[in-house]
C-alpha cells in the first residue's frame with residue numbers, strides 16, 4: 149500500500165468513510181458526487197476522510213484523480229467548485245488489497261489509527277457475494293468496534309437473493325455488528341418524492357379521512373423502465389424483475405402508501421409501522437401466487453423510433469433465458485384500513501415510458517346524476533403521486549364543460565415539484581450518506597422489514613419456479629406490456645392506467 153503521509157493531520161476524532169470496491173461504478177458515479185454535494189454545503193463532519201479499498205494497483209493520486217473525474221462528470225450541480233473538491237480529495241487515501249486478504253484490513257486499521265479517526269462508516273460497494281467475506285474480516289481485524297467512537301456499515305442492495313440467503317446474510321452481519329450499526333441501502337427511499345409520500349399523507353389533513361377502504365377502490369403502483377438490461381445482464385438474468393424491483397422498490401412504495409401514521413417521526417416508529425403493513429399482506433403461494441401474478445419477457449420492438457433487441461439477444465443473456473422482465477401482482481393488505489382493497493403492482497423493462505407512480509383510485513359516485521353526459525365517469529377521481537420523472541401530484545376530477553348542458557369531462561389539478569421548488573431535487577445518495585453519518589436509520593430497511601419483504605416474494609418465486617412456463621409470455625418492446633397482465637384486473641372489472 150502506498151504510504152499515507154499524516155504529518156499535517158491533527159490527531160482528532162474525525163470521521164472516515166471506508167469504501168470497499170472504490171474502483172467500481174457506484175463509487176465514481178454516485179457516492180463521490182454525493183459526498184461532494186454534502187461538502188459543498190458544509191454538511192460533512194470534520195475532519196472527514198475517504199479511504200478507498202480495492203484490488204487494483206492504484207496510488208492515492210490515482211484514486212483522487214478517478215474520484216475527481218467522477219464528480220466532474222456526474223456532479224449534480226455544475227460547474228463544480230474545484231476548491232471544495234480539492235479539499236475533500238486531499239484526505240482521500242487508497243488501500244490496495246483483495247477483500248479476502250486479511251493483511252489488507254490490518255493496513256486499513258493502521259491507516260485509520262495513523263489518521264486518528266475514531267468514527268468509521270464502512271460502505272460495501274462491492275458484488276453482493278463479497279459482503280460476508282468483508283464483514284468476517286472486519287470482525288477478525290477488530291475494525292468493527294472502538295471504545296471511543298462509532299462504527300456503522302452500509303450494505304448495498306440486493307440484500308440476499310431469497311428468504312434463506314437474506315437470513316443467512318443477516319446472521320453473518322449480526323455476528324459482527326449490532327442491528328443499530330447496520331444500514332441496508334435501498335436508494336429509492338432516499339428519493340425526495342418517496343419521502344414526500346409521508347409528507348403528503350401525514351402533513352396534510354384533507355386526505356387522511358379518505359385514505360381507507362371506504363373511499364378507495366384500489367391502488368396501482370407502477371414502475372416502468374424504457375431501458376433493457378444494459379450492462380447488468382450478468383446480475384439481472386439470475387435475478388429477474390421479482391428480485392430486482394418487486395422485493396424492494398415496489399413493496400417499499402406499497403408500505404409507505406398503506407402504513408399508519410407513526411407515533412413520532414423516528415427510525416423505530418416509522419419502521420415499526422412499515423413492518424406492520426408487510427405482516428398484514430396475505431402471503432401468496434402456490435396456485436394463489438400464479439392466479440395473482442403475471443410474468444413475461446420482452447421481445448424486440450420499437451422504442452422511441454428505434455428498433456431494440458429481444459431480451460434473449462442482449463449481451464450476456466442466456467439465449468434460452470426464461471428470466472422475467474415484466475411482472476404484475478395483486479396483493480391485499482389485511483387490516484382494518486385496507487381489507488378488500490386490491491393493490492396492483494407492476495414493473496417492466498422496455499416499456500414505452502420511464503415512469504414510477506402510485507395511483508389512488510377513489511370509489512365511484514353513488515348515483516349518476518348526469519347520466520350519459522358524465523364523461524368523467526369512466527375515469528373517476530384518481531390521485532396520482534408521480535415519483536419520477538416530473539415529480540408531482542395530480543388529482544383527476546370531473547368538471548362541467550362550459551355551455552348550456554350538464555356535460556362533465558375529466559380535468560387535472562396538478563402540483564409539480566420543479567415548478568414549486570425550482571432545481572432538480574437532490575440525489576438519493578446525498579441524503580442517505582448524510583443520514584448514515586449522522587446515525588439516522590429512518591430511511592434504511594430494518595432486518596425484520598427485509599425478512600418480511602422476502603417472505604412475500606419467496607412465495608411468488610417458488611410458485612414460478614415450480615410451475616416453469618413452457619412458453620413464457622412475451623411483450624413487444626415499446627408496448628404497454630403483455631396482454632395477460634390485464635386479465636386479473638379485468639376479472640375485477642378494473643383497468644391499468646396507460647403508461
Ligand SMILES: NC(=O)c1ccc[n+]([C@@H]2O[C@H](COP(=O)([O-])OP(=O)(O)OC[C@H]3O[C@@H](n4cnc5c(N)ncnc54)[C@H](OP(=O)(O)O)[C@@H]3O)[C@@H](O)[C@H]2O)c1
Pocket residue numbers: 168169170171172173174175177178201202203204245246247248272273274275276278304305306335
Ligand atoms: N452502480 C449502481 O448504480 C448501483 C445502484 C444500486 C446498487 N448498486 C450495488 O452497489 C454495489 C456496487 O456496485 P458497482 O456497480 O460499483 O459494482 P462494480 O462496478 O462491479 O464494482 C465492484 C467493486 O468491487 C471490487 N472487487 C470485486 N471483487 C473484489 C475482490 N475480491 N477484492 C477486491 N476488490 C474487489 C471491484 O474491483 P475491480 O474494479 O478490480 O473489479 C470494484 O471496485 C453492488 O452490490 C450493486 O448491486 C449499484
